[in-house]
Amino acid sequence: MALAEVHLLRTINELAGALDSDECRRLLYLCGSLDSDSSVAHVEEMLRSQLIRGEINYLFLIELLSELRRFDILKKMFRTSKDEVERTLRNRHVLSRYRVLIANLSEDMANEDLRNVKFLLSSTIPREKVDNAKNFLDIVVELEKLDKVSSESVDFIEQCLRNIGRVDLAKKVNIHQRSDGRDQQQPVVPHQVVQMQRVKAPIVYPTPNCTPPLHQPRLGLPQRRIENQGMPARRSQNCQSSLDEYKLQMGPKGICVIIDCVGNDGEMLEHTFGGLHFKVVLHKWLGVDDILSVLRGIVKQTRNQDVSAFVCCVISRGTATDLLATDSYSRGLRLDTLRHLFTADACPMLAGKPKLFFIQSYRVPEYQGCARTNHRDEDLETDGYDAMSAGEVVPTDADVFWSHCWTDESQLGQGDHRSVYLSALTNALQKSEKRRTHLLDIHTVVNSVIYDHNQRGSMSSYHIDLKHTLRKNLYL
Incomplete structure (x- = not known):
């Protein structure tokens, strides 16, 4: 040697x-x-x-x-x-610049941030690995082992950080990706010829002219990035074309329809969204056909009104894919059908405007012997309407915020039952009235409440599926 x-x-x-x-x-x-x-x-x-x-x-x-x-x-x-x-x-x-980035992100993560990340990725990483993770670095290691993250693919990490409210860290990931595009680790110089060089300082990433948001449709799961192919590239001098905020009206900000098929939390939601200056319509104890009738009525109503946002809240028994409303197990309204009712194609007046869905479902067993007659997307009417100019074409599934929480139906047997999810949501929304809070930050608070509830070992665990294609910041 x-x-x-x-x-x-x-x-x-x-x-x-x-x-x-x-x-x-x-x-x-x-x-x-x-x-x-x-x-x-x-x-x-x-x-x-x-x-x-x-x-x-x-x-x-x-x-x-x-x-x-x-x-x-x-x-x-x-x-x-x-x-x-x-x-x-x-x-x-x-x-490796990628590994330095991840190590530094881990150092910048607070304990609360780590808890939120663990909760969001609980369905992606094995539970034992999540529980044993001491820091964000441990989480990323497991994601790398699952081939969900690599030096060439950091979108998953960026979206995760955005969804726990750490936009500052998400921007660092985005800057790394935009300034690099790949891992630029330099080859090692043979040690025999290496000498100490007395110059230079830590890497300074070039500041891009504008950093667009990179939103993925599902939280906690790596999926196809939403490609806004129909949207022409427009850049203003202050670079706010992508990170601008949705403009909500001063009067009624929009329509909020609440469908409560279990009779517990509808009034609480009505009070909350009314306080946020939405025009609220509450319906209780509807069947599947009645729900479709109400929602189609809302679609027609928007044609004659200038609304800047739409909110839909549903509380119902259901399965993994269907809402059962007050019907027996033989009928169901598919969750996808509910969302597709308000796409830009089906509801042109809401094109380019935020569409928010908050769903609390109580899971019931799926009986194999029952032939369910689902309402399918192809059965829905789609009326043509040229609501936007050619320069403002919006992808069909853009501007959607989807928050679906489910828990076991057995809880409805408790006379004083209140949904932990809906209670946390209404509390966070009410606090947002006092200070301007981004919708994603509001939902981070909800995630934290549910995580703490589940950590206490309650028999009634709650699970959340959050996905969104918002193109701008949204403040309610």
Whole structure:
């Protein structure tokens, strides 16, 4: 072994022994390892293996320590200061920019943020892995193992951060993606010729002229990004064409239809949305055909009214795909049918305007012997209406916010039952009257309440499916 390698080996042993378990965990990830063993012995073994393969040099170790903020070790082992290291690393990096980004995001995440992330991804990552995750880095490691996240694909992470209200961190992911597009880890220079370079500082990402929002339709699951192909690219001087907000009227902001088929929380929602200055219509104890009749009436009503938003709340027994209303198990209204009633094609006057759905369903067993006659999308009427100019074409499924919560039907047997989901939603909406709060931030509060409820080990667990294709910020 060459003298330089012997010296590097001693440096590795001394370095690993000076780190705590959290720093070891972060170091492993920065080095490209997804191993869960963060012991000092494992770190030493991994670094030795990389040294033998020629993947480690002094610059590599210096950048590692810099990312770990261990400038004390840098001073002791490499006789260099923080300023000198930052100048050295300004334009030259050995570590993966993607892994540095993820490690830094993990450091910036508060405990509450981590709880919200765990809740949102509880159906994506195995429960045991979610429970054992100590930080956001552990979560990303599991997502990488599932091939849902990689250095070439960070949209999933960006959307997750947006949906827990950490837009600041989501913007960092977006800037990384736009400025890079791929992982630009520089090849390692053979350690025999590496010398300490006394210039350069931490990477400074170029600030793009405008950062568009990247929304995915389903929270917690990687799906096809909504492509606004019909929308011409328009950019204003202040770059607000994409991140602008929906403009709501001063009078009635829009129509809110509430359909309560169990008789518990309809009045609570009526009071809440009335306080938010919506024109509220409450219907109780409807069957499936009655629901369709009411909703089609709303569609016709919008043709004669200038509404800036639409809200639909439904409380009903149901299955995974259907709302049963007050009918027996032989009939059902598909959830997709409910949403498609208000697409830009079916309801042109709502094209380009936010359409919000809040669904509380109480799951009942699906009986295999019952032949359900579903209302299908092809049975719906679609009237033509040229509501928008050619320069403002909006994709059919744009501007939708879909929040569907389900729990077990057995709760309805309790005389004083109130939906945890709807109670949290109304409380968060009422507080938003006092201070301007983005709808996604409101829902983050709802997510947190439900997560805490489920963590208490209650028999009545709640589950949420949140997806949206909002193109702008929405403040109610």
